[in-house]
Amino acid sequence: MRTQIVHPGADNLRYEIRQIVEVANAIAATGAPIRWENIGDPVAKGERVPDWIKEIVTQAAAEDLSFAYSPTKGLMEARSYIARERNLEGGIQITPDDLLFFNGLGDAISTIYGALHPRARVIGPNPAYPTHSSAEAAHAGAPHITYRLDPENGWKPDLADLEAKVIANPDIAAIIIINPDNPTGFVYPEETLAAIVDIAARHDLFLISDEIYSNLAYPGSGMRKLASVVGKVPAIAMRGISKEFPWPGSRCGWIEIYNRDQDPSFDRFARSLLEAKMLEVCATTLPQKVLPRVMGDARYYPYLETRVAAYERRARRAVEVLGDLPELIIHPPRGAFYMTAVFRGGALRRGQSLPLEAQVEAIVGPQLGEALDARFVYYLLGAAGICVVPLSTGFNSDLQGFRFTLLEPDEAKFDAILQTLRQALVTYLASDAGHRLENAA
Numbered sequence: 020m021r022t023q024i025v026h027p028g029a030d031n032l033r034y035e036i037r038q039i040v041e042v043a044n045a046i047a048a049t050g051a052p053i054r055w056e057n058i059g060d061p062v063a064k065g066e067r068v069p070d071w072i073k074e075i076v077t078q079a080a081a082e083d084l085s086f087a088y089s090p091t092k093g094l095m096e097a098r099s100y101i102a103r104e105r106n107l108e109g110g111i112q113i114t115p116d117d118l119l120f121f122n123g124l125g126d127a128i129s130t131i132y133g134a135l136h137p138r139a140r141v142i143g144p145n146p147a148y149p150t151h152s153s154a155e156a157a158h159a160g161a162p163h164i165t166y167r168l169d170p171e172n173g174w175k176p177d178l179a180d181l182e183a184k185v186i187a188n189p190d191i192a193a194i195i196i197i198n199p200d201n202p203t204g205f206v207y208p209e210e211t212l213a214a215i216v217d218i219a220a221r222h223d224l225f226l227i228s229d230e231i232y233s234n235l236a237y238p239g240s241g242m243r244k245l246a247s248v249v250g251k252v253p254a255i256a257m258r259g260i261s262k263e264f265p266w267p268g269s270r271c272g273w274i275e276i277y278n279r280d281q282d283p284s285f286d287r288f289a290r291s292l293l294e295a296k297m298l299e300v301c302a303t304t305l306p307q308k309v310l311p312r313v314m315g316d317a318r319y320y321p322y323l324e325t326r327v328a329a330y331e332r333r334a335r336r337a338v339e340v341l342g343d344l345p346e347l348i349i350h351p352p353r354g355a356f357y358m359t360a361v362f363r364g365g366a367l368r369r370g371q372s373l374p375l376e377a378q379v380e381a382i383v384g385p386q387l388g389e390a391l392d393a394r395f396v397y398y399l400l401g402a403a404g405i406c407v408v409p410l411s412t413g414f415n416s417d418l419q420g421f422r423f424t425l426l427e428p429d430e431a432k433f434d435a436i437l438q439t440l441r442q443a444l445v446t447y448l449a450s451d452a453g454h455r456l457e458n459a460a
């Protein structure tokens with residue numbers, strides 16, 4: 020091309036959660052079965068969508084207006100329902116005009132970072148959910164700035180680290196919270212949320228709270244939405260139906276804008292999001308049509324309770340099977356359907372491996388790079404057929420570890436996956452023992 024066409028941030032766009040799938044598919048083509056523990060799609064993992072939800076969708080699909088465009092902000096019936104439900108929960112009160120629908124939160128996330136002033140930065144948690152961290156890094160053309168979630172402290176955010184970075188980087192305009200968190204399953208206690216709101220207030224920042232898993236927090240987790248503690252701080256909360264219904268293929272999510280009257284430049288920024296969406300006309304109509312009918316149905320919350328109970332049961336089982344390995348740090352999640360294991364310092368070394376068949380070795384070999392946790396993940400995929408996501412390359416982290424899901428609905432199969440994973444970890448971690456003794460001699 021006669022002129023540069025690649026955006027300077029292009030190399031920051033990477034989604035390892037899906038990229039590993041190409042390698043896994045190549046292994047599957049050799050005839051080896053793959054256990055997909057990488058992607059957070061409950062439906063693809065075999066969870067049944069209840070018949071009553073399908074009936075509501077079928078009825079809505081029979082209405083001509085479900086095929087029409089919807090207003091840019093979203094259908095009034097959906098926005099009114101969400102605003103009413105939000106206001107009944109207490110905390111900040113909103114109107115349907117404070118809501119804006121998107122084609123999934125993926126769309127909301129890329130629109131929000133794309134609409135920010137090129138110099139404005141948003142600090143997010145480490146480990147980071149890559150849709151946020153990559154989109155923010157691509158917007159800035161520079162690595163995403165993160166604050167530490169501390170695996171030695173149950174994944175609590177390191178607030179001193181957060182505030183120090185906010186002070187050191189005057190370009191930081193906002194803080195991201197993911198609550199419950201992906202990939203750790205951490206749920207922010209109310210006092211931690213309040214402390215983050217306080218940091219935002221003192222440094223004149225706004226907040227972005229991704230609450231896509233907020234209705235999948237486990238009982239007793241102390242889950243509080245940002246709305247309950249936000250006070251007068253400008254903020255954007257994000258929700259969607261991908262994980263809740265679950266209907267990730269509907270591409271339906273929305274943002275709730277709080278306190279736009281408190282800051283003229285936040286108000287202008289919020290308007291620019293609406294203007295950006297107007298250029299696209301609107302978000303998908305059918306899921307908005309069914310949203311109040313499904314969420315307002317008496318069966319909805321009891322249905323979510325059964326799902327959450329299953330995730331919590333599997334999380335407990337995973338801790339039972341993996342929790343005593345001395346090389347790993349594992350905390351039971353308090354919400355969502357992921358678990359993250361961190362390798363303690365020194366547990367991973369370059370000489371470790373798992374036995375691979377020649378055909379599989381030819382596929383896995385070229386993937387083995389510098390990141391030690393990614394090496395383990397590719398050996399696990401090649402030798403045991405279990406597909407998980409490395410923490411360092413998948414979640415923009417300086418920690419070594421991996422994330423797996425709690426979505427396998429067949430609990431006997433889930434148990435077998437855990438046992439295979441445990442065996443693979445034990446074998447891998449000890450696989451260079453002879454070599455180490457030789458070197459020490």
Ligand SMILES: Cc1ncc(COP(=O)(O)O)c(C=O)c1O
Binds near residue numbers: 126148261267271272
């Ligand atoms: C924390 C978080 N935010 C947003 C998304 C994107 O969701 P959507 O399907 O609405 O694009 C995901 C999907 O996994 C997620 O885990």
